[in-house]
Amino acid sequence: MSETARSRTGTLTARLRALYEGRSDRAHRFRYALLAFDLLTILFVIATSFSTHGPVVETINTALGVVLAAEFAARLLIARQRLKFLASPWVIADLVAVMSFLAPLAGEGLGFLRVLRTLRLLRAYPLLFRLRKDFAFFRRNEEVIVASINLAVFVFVMTGLVYATQHKVNPQIGNYGDALYFTVTALTTTGFGDITLDGTMGRLISVVVMVCGVTLFLRLAQVLFRPRKVREPCTVCGLELHDADAVHCKHCGEVIRIETEGME
Incomplete structure (x- = not known):
């Protein structure tokens, strides 16, 4: 690689890292845009x-596959340890999702796995820091929101997995709604029995x-x-966690100053 090409690659890498890892307003807007794009894709x-x-x-x-592949390539470019990056389960799931868009014959249902990256983005500290700063509601209810997201993402991913593995072989799973219905009834242990998954793989999915x-x-x-x-x-x-009206730390007794928006 020539010196000029190496310099351009270094400049591009620095700019991408500033967007993905930085704390500027531009970087935060970029990550919010990525989150919105992921949700629209889903x-x-x-x-x-x-x-x-x-x-x-x-x-x-x-077209979505091309955009997702370009975004994946950008994250690979800025990764400091690329082999470790590629070995991550989150990255593998994301790569499978990208391939499912580029090769529809492999099963477009696998695109649901992209929600895993949405969860990863939400749990990244810079975005959580920004959400705490931007939204008082998020600050007050962060644990509930994150727990709700975890549950929703699990339901969403398992529904996508049920749909991807069953809709061509199981006449009871005709669309995403059928897969969602099965997932919710299995999760709540209601088990009406009107929809069941076929084969060993189907039973394993039900157990999970x-x-x-x-x-x-x-x-x-x-x-x-x-x-x-x-x-x-x-x-x-x-x-880190204290009662909303706490004045002293329960562990050491130190005075703490909790910022509030006033009376609710």
Whole structure:
């Protein structure tokens, strides 16, 4: 590689890192835009699961795949340890989702796996920091929101997996709605029995939905019904969560200053 090409690659890498990892307003707007694009992509996959795919849908699929592949290449470029980056389960799931858009014959339903990256983006510290700063509602209810997102993403991913693996072989799974119905009834252990998954793979998916889904549901119930906490790190012992009206840290007794918006 020539010196000029190396210099251009270094400049591009620096600019991309500033967008993906920086804390400027531009970087935050970029990450919010990525999140919005991910959500729109997922909605597109849901909507098209209810209809027969024609040339228009396939063209949009391919266009989305090209955009997603370019975004994936950008993240690969800025990765400091690329082999470790490529070995990450999040990245593998994202790569499968990108390939599903570029190769519809492999199953466009796998595009649902892209929601995993949406969760990864939400859990990234810079975005969480910005959400806390921008939205008072998020600051007050962060644990409930994150637990709800975890449960929703699990339901969404498992529904996508059910749809991707069953809609061509199981007449009971005709669209995303059928897959969602099965996932919710399995997660809540209602089990009406009107829709079942075929084969060993189907039974394994059912087990994962019930075991992991109930765990996430109980986590959401826990944060909903326990006393609300405020995130304000103690400068002495580091304890982060305190009662909303706390004046002193429960661990070390240090005075803490919790910023509020006033009376609710």
